[in-house]
Amino acid sequence: MKNLTHIWFIALKDLKLFVTDKTAMFFFVAFPFLFILLFNTMMSGIGAEDERITLHVLTRDDSGTYSQMLLEAYETTEESKLDPDDHSPIIIWLKDIDYATAKQQVEDKTLSGFVAFPKGFSADIETFKNEILAGEKPLHFINLDSQLEVIVDPDNTDQQIALNGVANIIATQMNAMQATMKSTALLADDPTDAINTFFQQLNTGQWAKDLPSVNYQTTIVGDVEAGNPANYVIPGYLVMFTFFAALQGGAQIVQQRQNNTLERMLTSSVSKEAILGGTFLGIFLRGLLQITIFWTLGSLVFNIDLGIAPAAVIIISVLMVLMSSACALMLATLIKTERAADGIATLTALLLAPLGGCWWPLFITPKWMQFIAKITPHAWANNGFNKLMVFGADFSSVVPEMIALLCFAIGFGTIAVLRFRTSSIQ
């Protein structure tokens, strides 16, 4: 009981030292939020943009209306532009400029590229239709692969890929249409009626609408588009600054050992175990205070989403604080001078933060980096937070992360307990 009282008062004293230290409060509570504000704003820009690519098409067909009907079907409507779930490219029909002008614009780099329907497109289809209706085996088979033209800025790879894709799809559709017409003419009891019905559908643009279109989706992070960047920015900085503050707490233990305040506690009838427990609890409470402020402000100011298992987010946060506190104690037992402890605390915190995915999400890094990151407790904590808050995982999915953090805490804590000393001279 006496030990517990001592542990509690030592921890309260350390908490008071932290709270009354304006510099520490700024660096470990206010400063992180300036960081978060900055990075959250930067990352917000990425998610807010419309990633749908814009493609242009025109027709050189002056012999009929089939190409115009097809373009009307392909052209992106105003409703489709506004639909957030529509990831197909925005297709604009260049009605007001001719082929030569459009080509010149591409050369001038004022237009990135376009697909052009060939001259005589409708006339070719009419000829084809008439030959079938006359019961002839039409030799004239439209091969749009060779006739559709893609004009594109050579520096614009995205446009090249997308426009070629569009051209291929149109060609495939037209070739399929020709094959269907041939089959219809051969198999139907009344070929004339069947072919007329078919062309009626073509005239209304139904064909183009029913056939598959080019899908184009921009991936921002991994294979999932993150809605609110704060959902991965805040946990990253929480992990970094909680760990950093804890290590600074470790440096303060070294300071207390050097200025003999720990030793003075020992001569005041406080057991070594109580001093160890009290200093640990002090750092732990500071960490809890930090994560409480982080999550509260994160929810109120940045509207973060804790996912479907907020309890798991809280448990990972607490385990992160537990691990950081144990690491701080271990640091205090391994280092002799306050100056060295300060330097090593800063260096360790700044080295492990990027490696462990605090500065950028680990899921956007290469696999080898994700593998190396696992040597850091930061990576396990960040992975846990990302799974829960970005990918919408449930509680059971982050149990490995929780176990890993607990193992780190036990490992660091064991070394700290075995090596803890109250005096700088033994």
Next chain:
Amino acid sequence: MPDEFLIAKELHKSFSEIKAVNGVSFSINRGEIFGLLGPNGAGKTTTIRMLATVLQPDSGEVTIGGYSTHQNAPKARSLIGVCPQDLALYEELSAIDNLVFFGRMSGLDGKEAKEQADINLRLMGLEDRAKGKIAKFSGGMKRRINLAVALMGTPEMLFLDEPTVGIDPQSRNSIYEVIENLRDKGMTILYTTHYMEEASRLCKRVAIIDGGQMIAMDTPTALKSQIGDPDKITLEDVFLHYTGRSLRD
């Protein structure tokens, strides 16, 4: 038969190859101020740290108030207050917070700790600076707070390791008065110092230690008599007689 409150027998302590304390033995009577004198590196602080239970001797035995510091350290600790040579205070906390904290550490409850803190601050003449941060205090004020903290928990014995080093004469005199006051109330005190005049003024008996060994121990007057006329000889003469005039590290 004097009542021996502290007994140290054949204390030895080495750090690597250096023998810091080599067979030191002495006893301090209840209510006595005992001076431990010696040049830098003589082994005074190491001896005090062993007596105060923060350093384990390689061999030897210490009892305080009848309790062995080896076998019953918590009980022995409950009888002592330590004023270390270096200021062992939380600079970012106020004077009252430091006193109350160490009071709680010595087993007082909240009310008792606050009451004792107020009494000790008055004793040191610092009651009007109770809420001031230690970091903003002068060297003399810090030394007085350092002593006030040692008094928390009402110890029966004080270890004062050079409590007046580096402070102005006013603060030093104030500390002398406090110590004399404590002596008059029956406090047992082990006192180390480099200032021979304060040892002469305060200590009933003094021991001179050098090279980790006790080389002389008696009342100041008796020690003076050993080397000449006690009315003409100072304690500093005695000190130099036993420890020599060569410079120390």
